[in-house]
Amino acid sequence: MAVFHMYGDESGKGHQSDYTSFCGYVAHISVWQGFGELWHRLQMKWQVPAIHMGRIMSPDKKDDAWKRVKADWGVTWERKRDLMLAEFSLLIRNSPIVSIGAIVDSAHFRKAGGGHDRIRGEESNGRPDD
DSSP: OOOEEEEEEEEEEEETOOOOEEEEEEEEEEHHHHHHHHHHHHHHTTTTOOOOOHHHHHTSSSSSHHHHHHHHHHHGGGHHHHHHHHHHHHHHHHSSSHHHEEEEHHHHHHTOOOOOOHHHHHHHSSSOOO
């Protein structure tokens, strides 16, 4: 029996958008430990928090770790950001993981009961709405 893990996230707000995309990566369970170690090394190298494209591309929207990284990097922010993203992208590209994705009709998804509280715009899992 093979065991696979998937890491994914949604894009778009189900309560504000007609469509929501669910995308991520899937790989055999044996791949994730090594990938995770390499990912963590890159985070340590760059001294950055969890990679979240919304935060990286708009670091001034919230007073959080990404806003502090931008302040620390100062005038080199855009150059360093792009170099950092290139390194993370290269790790993904060279790893035996597969990208997956689907786009769903948000209204149908809510009606079918498939959405949890986040898809309705509420937050019940302790994570801030992002």
